[in-house]
Amino acid sequence: MFLTVMCLILNQVHATRRVSGQWTTINPTVDRVRDSVDKVLRTDRLAPDSLVNTLDRFRLLARHSGNPVATVQSSYFDAEAAYNRDISQKQLHAMLDAIGKVDSVATPYEWYRVNYLRLKLLLYSEKDYPEAYRVSESLLIGAQNAGLRRETATIIANQGLLFFIINDYDEALRLQYTAREHFSGIGSPADSLKNELNLCNTLAATGNMAEAEKSLRSMAADPQVRLHHKIYCNTLMSLFYFTHEDSYAHKALDEALMTSDSVLQMKCLQNLSEIYYRDGEMQQCIESQKKVLGFFSRRNDQDLIVPLRGLVEIYDRIGPRDSALLYMRKLLASQDTFNRVQSTAIISRMKARSEILGLKNKISLTETKAALERDRSVMLGVLCVAILLLGILVAFYMRRRSQIERRMKELENDRLAVSLQNERLQNEQFQQAIDSQERELTSKALLLLNKNQLLNQLLEQIHEFDLPPGQEVSLIKKIRGHLNNDRAWDDFTAHFEQVNPQFFKTLKELYPSLTDKDLKMCAYIRMGFTAKQIAQMLSVLPESVNTTRYRLRRKMGLRAETILEDHLREI
Numbered sequence: 023m024f025l026t027v028m029c030l031i032l033n034q035v036h037a038t039r040r041v042s043g044q045w046t047t048i049n050p051t052v053d054r055v056r057d058s059v060d061k062v063l064r065t066d067r068l069a070p071d072s073l074v075n076t077l078d079r080f081r082l083l084a085r086h087s088g089n090p091v092a093t094v095q096s097s098y099f100d101a102e103a104a105y106n107r108d109i110s111q112k113q114l115h116a117m118l119d120a121i122g123k124v125d126s127v128a129t130p131y132e133w134y135r136v137n138y139l140r141l142k143l144l145l146y147s148e149k150d151y152p153e154a155y156r157v158s159e160s161l162l163i164g165a166q167n168a169g170l171r172r173e174t175a176t177i178i179a180n181q182g183l184l185f186f187i188i189n190d191y192d193e194a195l196r197l198q199y200t201a202r203e204h205f206s207g208i209g210s211p212a213d214s215l216k217n218e219l220n221l222c223n224t225l226a227a228t229g230n231m232a233e234a235e236k237s238l239r240s241m242a243a244d245p246q247v248r249l250h251h252k253i254y255c256n257t258l259m260s261l262f263y264f265t266h267e268d269s270y271a272h273k274a275l276d277e278a279l280m281t282s283d284s285v286l287q288m289k290c291l292q293n294l295s296e297i298y299y300r301d302g303e304m305q306q307c308i309e310s311q312k313k314v315l316g317f318f319s320r321r322n323d324q325d326l327i328v329p330l331r332g333l334v335e336i337y338d339r340i341g342p343r344d345s346a347l348l349y350m351r352k353l354l355a356s357q358d359t360f361n362r363v364q365s366t367a368i369i370s371r372m373k374a375r376s377e378i379l380g381l382k383n384k385i386s387l388t389e390t391k392a393a394l395e396r397d398r399s400v401m402l403g404v405l406c407v408a409i410l411l412l413g414i415l416v417a418f419y420m421r422r423r424s425q426i427e428r429r430m431k432e433l434e435n436d437r438l439a440v441s442l443q444n445e446r447l448q449n450e451q452f453q454q455a456i457d458s459q460e461r462e463l464t465s466k467a468l469l470l471l472n473k474n475q476l477l478n479q480l481l482e483q484i485h486e487f488d489l490p491p492g493q494e495v496s497l498i499k500k501i502r503g504h505l506n507n508d509r510a511w512d513d514f515t516a517h518f519e520q521v522n523p524q525f526f527k528t529l530k531e532l533y534p535s536l537t538d539k540d541l542k543m544c545a546y547i548r549m550g551f552t553a554k555q556i557a558q559m560l561s562v563l564p565e566s567v568n569t570t571r572y573r574l575r576r577k578m579g580l581r582a583e584t585i586l587e588d589h590l591r592e593i
Contacts, residue, residue, distance in 0.1 A: 044131040044170070048084075048092045055080045056092075059099050077103060094132050097121040102139055114143060130168035137161050138173075145184065151374035154184060155381060172213070175204030179217040186224050188375035194224045211246050215253050222260065235264045251280045259293065268297050288317045292328055299332065304340055308333070327356050343480060350476060376447055383440045398426070464549065477501050478558065518545055528593050535577050543570050548590040 045060075047053055059080050062073050077099060084092035101117040118140050126133040141161060144154040158181050165173040182197030198221040205214035218241060225234040241247050241257045248254050255277035262270035275290035292314050298307035311329045318326035330353040337346035401422055404415065481501055484494060519526065525548070526541055536544070546556045553567040560567070575586055 045095065046091045046129050046132060048087055048089050048095075052080075052083050052087055052089075052092055055083055056095055056099075063099065063102055073103060091124075091129055091132065094121050094124050094129070094136075098132065098136055098139070101136075105139060105143065118143075126164045126168070130164065130170065134161065134165055134168070134170060134173050137164070138176075141177075141180065145180065151184060151188060152377040152381065155181070155378045158184065171204065172208050175201050175208060175217075176213050178204060179213065179220065182217070182224075183220050184378075186220065186227070188378060190375060190379075191224055191228050195221070195228070198224060212250055212253070215241065215247055215250060219253065219256060219260075231264070235261070238264065251277045252283060252286065255281070255286060255290070259290065262293055271297060284317065288314050288325075292325075292332075295329070295332060299336065304336060308336055311336070327353065330356060338476075343483070347476065347480070350473070354473070376444065376451065379447065380444065397422070478561075515545075522548075525593060532593070533578055536574075540570070540574060540577070543567070543574065544590055547571070547587055548593075550587065 045053070045056060048056070055076070059076050062076050080099065081096045084096035097117065098121055101114060101121065104114055104117065118136060122136050122140070124133045124136060137157060138161060141154060141157045144150045144157060158177055162174065162177045162181070165177055178197055179201035182194045182201055185191075185197060186194040198217055201217045202214070202221070205217065208214075218237065222234045222237050225231075225237070238257055238261050242254075242261060247257060255274050258270045258274035258277065261267070262274065271290065271293040275287070275294060278287040278290045281287075291310050295307050295310040295314065298304070298310065311332045315326055315329040315333065318329070330349055333349040334346055334353055337343070337349065401419060481498065484498060484501075487494075489497065515526075525545070529536060529541060529544060542560070543556065546559065551559070553564045553571070557564045557567045571586060578589070580586065580589060
């Protein structure tokens with residue numbers, strides 16, 4: 023949950039604040055209205071009428087000025103306003119393409135703002151990380167060449183975030199520390215503080231919790247941070263996850279209510295629900311959990327899993343059990359959807375990481391080759407100018423050529439090394455995918471276990487509901503039908519064979535006498551479940567599980583010193 027909350031601030035990146043004089047000057051009237059539009063877009067999100075009126079006025083002034091740069095500025099502000107209104111990505115791309123031809127040399131700031139908006143669209147809306155990396159590299163070069171210090175720092179910070187997303191934490195830390203150095207002394211508190219939060223996020227992901235907490239406490243005590251409600255709110259929430267101090271959760275909600283960010287408000291309310299549950303304030307807990315659930319259900323958001331799990335725990339604890347069963351069914355359905363989305367996202371990030379690393383290496387190689395080409399051009403120029411020193415220059419040229427050839431050989435070796443590294447990364451990614459599938463498999467088995475536990479509890483207590491005899495018998499029959507339902511096992515088997523594709527086939531080949539029940543038992547034993555857990559999943563007594571385990575050892579002809587679990591894991 024820590025990482026989820028920390029990522030909230032990352033998705034709220036706005037256009038970089040401008041330094042006076044960076045916009046291309048048109049005339050005093052146009053410049054004054056343009057600055058007003060810029061201010062409204064940055065600070066007046068809750069006043070749509072004011073924004074529309076200011077945009078309309080600037081659009082009219084830009085058209086009457088007859089200056090093409092003023093038209094570009096007006097079109098850009100229309101695009102940024104559209105981005106904040108969640109206009110379709112296709113429409114926004116069309117707008118950006120229409121104004122994206124500005125000259126990076128003649129109008130560097132206009133060029134930067136247009137392409138930075140394109141970067142935000144790629145990074146936060148479309149999640150096209152390789153293309154976002156390409157755009158960020160182009161932006162970084164342009165900002166550096168134009169001397170845009172604040173913009174340079176912001177792009178480096180965004181690159182740090184990008185590498186965090188693709189799980190390259192070492193590179194993320196390097197870039198975030200570099201951004202911190204660039205922000206120092208520039209006077210860009212909001213962008214600098216966002217980078218600090220991202221840095222804390224990366225430190226936590228690498229296990230450096232002490233340094234992350236220290237930095238968060240320092241930020242919470244900084245008066246400058248309190249001027250930015252979203253940043254301060256996310257800082258307080260992160261501290262709550264570290265310390266579990268109630269004051270941080272309450273203060274975070276107060277700060278969230280001072281913003282228009284409904285998602286942030288619901289996250290804070292979820293934190294308070296956990297406090298209510300811990301303190302035994304069940305009615306308040308139920309009300310807040312249902313409010314959070316209702317909000318995320320409308321958005322079809324993956325965050326609805328947390329309130330669903332909370333409601334299952336509450337109703338399982340205080341009743342009624344029918345409500346617990348109802349929310350358990352919703353949780354199971356949501357969890358299955360979430361697992362599929364997560365698996366797709368993991369694979370997508372792994373592919374993006376591989377592609378970005380390839381692009382990074384390609385850029386480095388291209389720069390090296392360009393440097394060599396520049397050296398060669400200089401060499402030829404010297405030869406033309408110093409023709410009288412031909413003998414000396416020829417000797418020098420041959421020596422230089424030898425160096426270049428050696429360097430090219432080194433580059434080829436580097437290319438081979440990069441190829442080997444990519445192969446290693448692919449193997450690591452494959453193993454990560456296997457690990458992810460194993461976690462998903464374990465999760466499904468545990469969900470089946472929890473379902474059977476709940477159904478068995480319901481069977482034991484069903485006589486307490488004082489139902490009519492006919493209805494009670496019907497309900498018992500349905501519950502037992504769910505306990506003996508093989509569809510859950512079929513679903514589990516499908517996922518198990520994805521992770522262990524040859525397991526059942528090999529078992530049948532080695533031990534033809536094994537029954538389907540034996541194969542099911544072998545799968546659960548291989549996953550490390552206890553006899554009690556297996557009994558609950560199969561709806562049998564633990565003694566029956568032990569008997570089956572003894573029968574399996576006899577069928578397999580295992581020696582007394584051979585451990586059944588180890589033997590199955592070797593298959």
